[in-house]
Structure formats: structure tokens, C-alpha cells
Amino acid sequence: MDDFLQLILEPMKEVFSKFKEFAPNILATMTILLVGILFARIMKAVLLRFLRAIKFDSWSDRMGLTVVMRKGDLWAKPSVAVGSIVFWLLLIISLLTGLSALKIHAIDNLVAQFFLYLPRAFSAVLILVFGYIIAGFIGRAVLITAVNSGYHYAKLLAEAVRLLLTVLILAMALEQLQVAPGIVVAAFSIIFGGIVLALAVSFGVGGIDAARRMIEKEEERKEVKKDIEHM
Amino acid sequence: MGDFYQTGVITTLHNLGKPSLERLETELRHYSSARPVALVLPALYSEFEGPAMPKIIEELSKVKYLQQIVLVLGKASDKEFKKARELMSPVPYEVKIIHNEGKRIHEIYDTVRRNGLDPGQDGKGRSAWLAYGYVIAEGKADVIALHDCDIVTYSRELLARLCYPVVNPNLDFVFCKGFYSRVTDRMHGRVTRLLVTPLVRSIQILQGEHRFLKFLDSFRYPLAGEFCMITDMARVNRIPWDWGLEVGSLAEVYRNYSPRRVCQVDIAATYEHKHQALSADDPEKGLMKMTVDICKSIFRTLASEGAAFSDGFFKSLAVTYLRNAEDTIMKYEADAAINGLIFDRHEEAKAVEAFTRAIGVAAKAFMDDPMGTPLIPNWSRVTSAIPGILDMLKKAVDEDNR
Numbered sequence: 327m328d329d330f331l332q333l334i335l336e337p338m339k340e341v342f343s344k345f346k347e348f349a350p351n352i353l354a355t356m357t358i359l360l361v362g363i364l365f366a367r368i369m370k371a372v373l374l375r376f377l378r379a380i381k382f383d384s385w386s387d388r389m390g391l392t393v394v395m396r397k398g399d400l401w402a403k404p405s406v407a408v409g410s411i412v413f414w415l416l417l418i419i420s421l422l423t424g425l426s427a428l429k430i431h432a433i434d435n436l437v438a439q440f441f442l443y444l445p446r447a448f449s450a451v452l453i454l455v456f457g458y459i460i461a462g463f464i465g466r467a468v469l470i471t472a473v474n475s476g477y478h479y480a481k482l483l484a485e486a487v488r489l490l491l492t493v494l495i496l497a498m499a500l501e502q503l504q505v506a507p508g509i510v511v512a513a514f515s516i517i518f519g520g521i522v523l524a525l526a527v528s529f530g531v532g533g534i535d536a537a538r539r540m541i542e543k544e545e546e547r548k549e550v551k552k553d554i555e556h557m
Numbered sequence: 558m559g560d561f562y563q564t565g566v567i568t569t570l571h572n573l574g575k576p577s578l579e580r581l582e583t584e585l586r587h588y589s590s591a592r593p594v595a596l597v598l599p600a601l602y603s604e605f606e607g608p609a610m611p612k613i614i615e616e617l618s619k620v621k622y623l624q625q626i627v628l629v630l631g632k633a634s635d636k637e638f639k640k641a642r643e644l645m646s647p648v649p650y651e652v653k654i655i656h657n658e659g660k661r662i663h664e665i666y667d668t669v670r671r672n673g674l675d676p677g678q679d680g681k682g683r684s685a686w687l688a689y690g691y692v693i694a695e696g697k698a699d700v701i702a703l704h705d706c707d708i709v710t711y712s713r714e715l716l717a718r719l720c721y722p723v724v725n726p727n728l729d730f731v732f733c734k735g736f737y738s739r740v741t742d743r744m745h746g747r748v749t750r751l752l753v754t755p756l757v758r759s760i761q762i763l764q765g766e767h768r769f770l771k772f773l774d775s776f777r778y779p780l781a782g783e784f785c786m787i788t789d790m791a792r793v794n795r796i797p798w799d800w801g802l803e804v805g806s807l808a809e810v811y812r813n814y815s816p817r818r819v820c821q822v823d824i825a826a827t828y829e830h831k832h833q834a835l836s837a838d839d840p841e842k843g844l845m846k847m848t849v850d851i852c853k854s855i856f857r858t859l860a861s862e863g864a865a866f867s868d869g870f871f872k873s874l875a876v877t878y879l880r881n882a883e884d885t886i887m888k889y890e891a892d893a894a895i896n897g898l899i900f901d902r903h904e905e906a907k908a909v910e911a912f913t914r915a916i917g918v919a920a921k922a923f924m925d926d927p928m929g930t931p932l933i934p935n936w937s938r939v940t941s942a943i944p945g946i947l948d949m950l951k952k953a954v955d956e957d958n959r
Binding site: 384388390392 | 667944948
């Protein structure tokens with residue numbers, strides 16, 4: 327009978343001792359998570375106040391960032407959106423930190439990978455944001471220049487330049503994120519190279535007559551010079 | 558049928574002979590391929606439940622020259638917005654409904670506000686402004702027509718006659734305002750008959766001839782809510798958000814375009830819509846509020862044209878106006894008598910007394926704050942501050958209508 331009881335109690339004791347060993351880890355995870363939530367909330371509030379103080383929303387409106395959000399059917403204020411992104415980022419970080427406190431090997435690997443990926447994601451966001459602003463700026467500069475030069479398809483040209491730059495920026499961001507880098511680079515090279523080749527061919531074909539006239543004019547000038555020298 | 562007299566500095570297009578609606582609509586269809594027309598309808602949801610809107614929808618379903626309808630729906634929940642879309646579905650061409658109370662449109666207002674521009678308070682003026690923005694953003698229409706949604710006597714002839722002068726490229730008009738007589742068994746339109754015309758003429762007596770007053774006095778029904786204009790005008794004209802909407806809009810037309818390119822057209826033999834209560838004791842309600850806003854709009858426009866006002870001027874104005882308005886009552890009494898219309902002289906006199914008080918209130922408000930202007934910035938100004946605002950507006954409306 328004692329043996330039978332031992333058989334039952336032994337695994338229970340083992341489970342209890344393992345739980346005793348594991349309980350502080352769970353407690354640590356919960357604590358990290360709670361502190362993380364609190365910290366994320368405080369950071370969000372502080373960030374929101376800061377963004378409002380520097381009039382981030384108006385700046386986004388003027389720079390075209392708000393339009394990008396609206397095109398994606400996001401109707402929150404840009405400052406609130408940034409605040410929410412930071413909040414969720416901090417929450418994910420605290421969750422992963424909390425999970426790493428559990429000291430489970432598989433989770434540790436996941437956490438390490440996440441933290442390694444974070445700088446890449448951050449630089450991709452920076453590339454997208456600043457790239458969009460620069461693309462808008464260059465697009466507008468092209469539009470103004472083309473309009474002032476009396477170019478008939480000024481808007482089309484400006485839009486084309488903007489589109490090309492957007493493709494370039496997207497490719498850069500995807501390359502940074504290491505999302506199928508081989509395919510991204512190949513696709514970008516094909517698209518960009520194709521456009522440049524198409525432009526070169528169209529310019530070349532369209533300019534055959536102009537080039538012929540220029541060469542003929544040059545030849546005529548040389549002939550005239552030769553005749554004068556003979557005289 | 559009216560006379561063929563040309564009034565003042567603008568062109569008056571009368572309803573003469575028996576103009577054929579079919580001919581008008583055929584020509585409009587032909588011209589609108591080169592100059593597409595958008596119809597803007599500022600409406601409240603309650604108007605869909607009234608007698609006017611079903612008739613308007615039925616008539617608009619037969620119109621073939623409109624490119625699109627942009628209806629700005631005010632005071633409506635999300636459910637009512639959906640219902641309004643269903644009710645507008647018989648119209649066989651593009652109808653976009655702007656959900657004025659929706660979260661996306663609220664965000665548009667917030668965006669404008671946080672960039673230091675004031676989109677004003679809710680009302681017909683702001684609704685019209687928003688609709689113009691959408692028409693500009695779409696870029697499909699060269700001409701914008703606008704009429705109210707409470708016209709019980711609506712027929713599509715009204716719309717055709719309103720659009721024709723601007724859509725026909727041979728006539729070269731940029732703005733056309735509708736006029737009509739508001740007569741049932743009695744004369745309505747007290748604010749036009751007993752306030753605007755006598756007031757404008759009284760100011761002319763005191764200030765001498767003034768081009769803006771002459772322009773305003775040229776309109777047979779300056780407070781009519783129906784007009785048609787080229788889309789470019791919607792870019793450059795500022796819009797008052799208060800009751801000074803009609804007078805303020807005319808002031809903007811006067812400011813930006815030559816009167817030679819402005820006309821008024823007889824759009825209906827009879828015109829019936831909802832009537833406002835006088836609210837003689839409360840300048841914040843009903844016709845009194847309307848009167849105060851109209852007077853302020855006239856004073857501010859004149860001041861911006863260089864006219865000088867003083868306390869003495871306003872005292873004289875009150876007396877001159879009262880005399881003029883009393884004379885006007887007698888003229889209308891005679892007009893009513895010969896046409897067998899009911900005419901309550903006592904009520905008319907009470908209205909004039911209330912309007913005199915309203916002029917005083919408006920004068921005080923003007924003297925206290927001559928710069929205070931309830932004008933919503935034009936779209937040209939808004940896009941210079943927020944380059945992407947039209948794209949945002951278009952996206953907001955398109956998503957709401959998806």
C-alpha cells in the first residue's frame with residue numbers, strides 16, 4: 327500500500343518541486359509585463375505630449391505623411407498613431423523580455439532574433455518616412471521646373487519621377503528588412519533597368535532625326551571651313 | 558410670365574414664351590460633354606423623411622446631363638447615412654454622399670483646424686464648402702450647381718434653367734443665381750422683401766452710390782439658395798458659414814469676377830420650401846439670427862470696400878431703413894390687392910420692427926469687432942497650408958461610400 331502511495335506522491339512531489347523552481351520565473355515574467363505595460367503607457371503619454379508640443383500633426387499634414395496614412399484608410403491623428411506604435415513596440419519588447427525570464431531555450435532564441443531584427447525594422451521605417459518626404463520634394467521640384475519650362479506633360483513627368491523614387495525607396499526598405507532580398511534586388515533591377523532602357527530607346531529613336539541634323543550641320547561646317555582654307 | 562426688363566449691372570434671364578425643357582436638356586447634354594456638371598445638395602437626414610426629397614430624387618433620376626451628385630448629409634447617424642444611400646440609389650449616375658457626422662469627415666475638419674484654418678460651424682455654408690472640395694478633388698466637373706433639398710415644388714426644369722447659362726460656352730457666364738416669386742395664397746420671402754432690398758437702398762441713400770450695393774441690388778432674389786458656377790470659382794471664393802451665406806457668397810463673386818459674367822435666371826413660376834419663424838425677441842434664433850448675420854455680412858463687405866461707418870451712421874440708417882421698409886410694405890400691399898393675395902399688414906409691420914432691431918444688433922456687433930469674419934478659407938488657401946487635404950477628403954468620401 328505504501329509503495330502504491332509512493333507511486334502517486336512521487337510525481338506530484340516532482341511536479342511541485344519543479345513548480346517551486348519555476349514559480350519565481352513566472353512571477354518575474356508577470357512583474358516585467360506589468361512594469362512594461364505601465365512604462366509603455368507612460369512613454370506613450372509623454373511622447374504624445376512631446377509630439378503635440380512640436381506640432382507633429384501639422385508637420386505631418388504638410389509633409390504628406392498624413393496623406394499616406396489616409397490612403398491606407400488610417401484616420402487616427404499622426405501623433406496618436408506614432409504613440410500607439412511606440413506603445414505596442416514597448417509592449418512587445420516587455421513581453422519578450424518577460425518571456426525570456428521563463429528561461430525556456432526556444433523562447434530565448436526567439437527573443438534574441440527579435441532584438442537582432444529591431445534595428446533593421448527601425449532603419450526600414452526611417453528609409454520609408456524620409457524617402458517619402460524626399461520623393462515628394464523632388465517630385466514637386468520636377469513639377470515646378472517642368473511647368474516653368476513650359477513642358478506640356480509636367481504633371482505626368484513629376485508623377486513618373488515620384489513613382490520611380492517610391493519604387494526605389496520600397497526596394498531599399500524591403501532589402502533592409504531582409505524580405506526575400508534576392509528577389510527584391512532582382513525585381514528592382516529589372517524594373518528600374520527596364521524603365522531606363524525604355525527611356526534610352528525612346529529618346530534614341532525619337533532623336534534620330536535631330537541627331538542626323540546635328541551631324542549633317544557639323545559636316546557642313548567642316549566642309550565650309552575646308553573650302554575657306556583652300557581659297 | 559414676367560417682363561423682359563434688365564435689372565442693374567448683371568444680366569437677367571427671364572422666363573419668356575414657352576421654353577421647351579426637352580430642348581434645354583438636349584443642349585445641356587451636348588454642352589456638358591465638354592463642361593461636365595456636378596450637382597451639390599446640402600441636405601439634412603430629416604429632409605429625406607419630408608415631402609420634398611422623394612420628389613427631388615424622382616426628378617433627378619430623369620436628368621441625363623449631370624456628371625455626378627455630391628450630397629452632403631448633415632445631422633445623420635451611421636444608420637441614417639446608409640438609409641440615405643439606399644434612398645439615393647434610383648439615381649442612375651454617380652452619387653457621392655458626404656457623411657458630415659462620420660469619423661473620417663470629422664478628422665478632415667480637425668486637420669484643417671490644427672493647421673490654423675477655421676472650417677466654421679456646422680451648416681449649409683460648411684456643407685457647400687466641403688462638397689466643392691470633393692468636386693475639385695475628383696476633377697471631373699467644370700461646373701457646379703447647388704440647390705436646397707426642401708423645395709416642395711421641385712421640377713427638373715429648375716435645374717436645367719439654373720445650369721444652362723454657365724454650361725453653355727457661348728454665353729460666357731461664370732455665375733448664375735436663380736430667382737423666383739415665393740407666392741402661395743400670400744407673399745413669402747420677408748427677409749428679401751422687407752430687409753435686404755430696403756436696407757441696401759437705405760445705405761445707398763446715406764453713403765451714395767456704391768458698386769457693391771448696386772451689384773447686390775441687381776439681384777431679384779439675393780437670398781435664393783440656388784446657383785450655378787464654374788468650378789474655378791469654388792477654388793477662389795470664401796464661403797460664410799453663418800446665415801450671411803448668400804450675401805457673403807455674392808460679395809465674393811463681386812470681388813473676384815466682373816458683373817458682366819454674372820447673371821440671374823428665372824428658374825420657377827412658384828417656389829415653396831420650409832418657412833422660418835420670426836423669433837422677434839431672440840436675435841440668436843430664426844429669422845432674427847438670419848437678419849443679424851446678413852446685416853453683418855453687408856456691413857463687413859462694405860467696410861472692406863473702404864466704406865466708413867460710425868455710430869451716427871447707424872442711427873441714421875435705422876431711421877432711413879424704417880421709412881424705406883414702411884414704404885415697401887405699402888407697395889406690397891397694393892401688389893397683393895391687385896392679385897387677390899392675403900396680406901397681413903400688421904405682421905409685415907412687426908417684421909420690419911424686428912428687422913430694425915436686428916440692424917441695431919448687427920451694427921453693434923460690427924462696431925465691437927469689425928474684423929470678425931465668419932468666412933471659411935477658400936480651397937486655394939487650404940491646399941497651400943495642407944497640400945494633401947483634397948486627397949484626404951476624396952479618400953474619406955470614397956471610403957464612406959464604399
